[in-house]
Amino acid sequence: MEVDAIVNSTNTQMSASKGVSGAIHRAAGPILLVECLSLGGCAVGEAKITKGHRLPAKHIIHTVSPLWLGGETGEPEVLASCYRSVLEVAEANGVTTLAFPSIGTGINGYPVALAAEVAVATVRASVGMRSTLKEVIFCCYSDTDLQAYERALLNVPQPDNRSNLSRFVDAQSGNLGPQFSDYRQAIHELQGGRKETHWIWYVFPQLRGLGTSEMSVRYGIESREEARAYLNHPTLGERLRECVNTMKRHKGTDPERIFSPIDAAKFRSCLTLFKAVAGPESVFGEALNDFYQGQEDRLTIELLASRESGAQSET
Numbered sequence: 001m002e003v004d005a006i007v008n009s010t011n012t013q014m015s016a017s018k019g020v021s022g023a024i025h026r027a028a029g030p031i032l033l034v035e036c037l038s039l040g041g042c043a044v045g046e047a048k049i050t051k052g053h054r055l056p057a058k059h060i061i062h063t064v065s066p067l068w069l070g071g072e073t074g075e076p077e078v079l080a081s082c083y084r085s086v087l088e089v090a091e092a093n094g095v096t097t098l099a100f101p102s103i104g105t106g107i108n109g110y111p112v113a114l115a116a117e118v119a120v121a122t123v124r125a126s127v128g129m130r131s132t133l134k135e136v137i138f139c140c141y142s143d144t145d146l147q148a149y150e151r152a153l154l155n156v157p158q159p160d161n162r163s164n165l166s167r168f169v170d171a172q173s174g175n176l177g178p179q180f181s182d183y184r185q186a187i188h189e190l191q192g193g194r195k196e197t198h199w200i201w202y203v204f205p206q207l208r209g210l211g212t213s214e215m216s217v218r219y220g221i222e223s224r225e226e227a228r229a230y231l232n233h234p235t236l237g238e239r240l241r242e243c244v245n246t247m248k249r250h251k252g253t254d255p256e257r258i259f260s261p262i263d264a265a266k267f268r269s270c271l272t273l274f275k276a277v278a279g280p281e282s283v284f285g286e287a288l289n290d291f292y293q294g295q296e297d298r299l300t301i302e303l304l305a306s307r308e309s310g311a312q313s314e315t
Contacts, residue, residue: 003097003137005059006052007086009104012041012064014048019106024060028053036062045081047089059093061086065104068111070198071215076118079104083122091132099137102145111176113148114214120152165226165233167218171202172239183239190246193258200263203243204270205230207300209307223307227277240274244283251290265297272297276304 008024011017014036016025025032035050042048047063063086066078082103090098100119104110116138123136138153140146174182181189181197189195201219207227208220221227231237247258247267255264268288275284275296288294 001056001099001137001139003057003099003135004095005049005061005090005093005097006055006057006099007101007103008060008062009065009101009106009108010036010042010062012044013037014039014042014062017107020101024055028055028060032060045078045085047082047085049089049093057099059095061089061095061098063103065108065110068104068109070213071114072213075110076114076214079110079115079118080122083119084126087123087126087133094132096132097135097137098133099139101139102141102149105145111180112145113151113176114218116145116148116152120149165230165236168202168205168230168236171219172199172236187243187246190243190258191249193250193253195259195263200259200266204240204267205273206266206269207273207303209303210269210299221273224277224304227273231274231277241283244271244287248283248287248290255291268292269297269300272300273304276301 006024008021009019010021016022016033032050032053035053039048039050042062042064044064044066047061049059049061052058052060063082065082066073066075068075083100086098086100100123102112102115103119105112105115119138127133127136138149140149170176171180172183172186174180174185181199183199183203185197186195186199186203189197201215205219205221206216208217208222210216210220221230231240247255250258255267258264259267268291271284271288271292275282275288278284285294288296
């Protein structure tokens with residue numbers, strides 16, 4: 001593949017590391033590290049350019065991706081900044097053809113499906129404003145990566161649209177990446193009385209609109225009808241009831257000792273939503289009584305009522 005520049009997903013020191021970065025440094029030769037170290041590092045979300053040295057490409061544009069912490073700390077915005085910064089540097093240096101790896105999906109743990117959406121959306125929005133760029137290539141490490149980018153390029157939704165519950169099944173299977181726990185791990189942690197890993201969004205889903213993070217939007221429940229479909233799903237409904245019943249074994253324990261305060265609030269929101277569907281005598285109503293003295297989450301009730309009122313007005 002012959003391009004003017006390739007992109008290196010590096011660290012803040014711009015030193016050789018594992019994965020793509022290590023391979024680029026090995027291929028370019030030791031002089032690349034010397035040039036990188038002379039630049040004084042690179043901040044997260046920014047980009048710097050070096051020569052390609054022994055590589056066929058004239059330039060290497062280095063960028064530092066965010067560490068994935070669950071999508072709640074601005075990771076999508078920082079990843080988008082990586083792509084914009086690279087494109088700005090490319091234009092400033094007359095680059096016409098550019099090849100990206102899947103930035104951030106290696107050691108920094110950004111889920112490939114989510115990263116692909118950010119990459120494609122950001123490049124599409126930015127390339128039209130660049131006068132020099134003629135071709136941008138996304139290089140994929142595996143067939144799974146390729147499929148994620150193909151979906152993003154074709155604007156085919158990932159399993160996160162409002163009527164497709166497979167997004168939850170997929171997440172609970174552990175397919176988001178090693179930094180996300182599957183359903184078995186979630187149950188194990190609930191049995192032990194302490195949540196340790198990331199799974200709250202897709203194990204105890206809430207009404208969409210209560211949060212603004214990428215994960216809360218992706219795994220938000222859109223309506224009472226979708227919540228009902230969730231409960232009637234042969235896998236998801238049984239798992240949700242199992243999780244709530246497992247929590248009920250800890251009756252009398254402050255839920256903030258089992259979850260963090262933020263996740264305890266999410267658990268309450270989940271119970272409120274599914275109580276609205278299944279009724280006050282359901283396991284969800286019982287758990288609200290056990291852990292929250294029967295007090296529902298006010299924002300969930302208000303948002304659900306507002307959404308249903310809006311739907312009625314449209315009809």
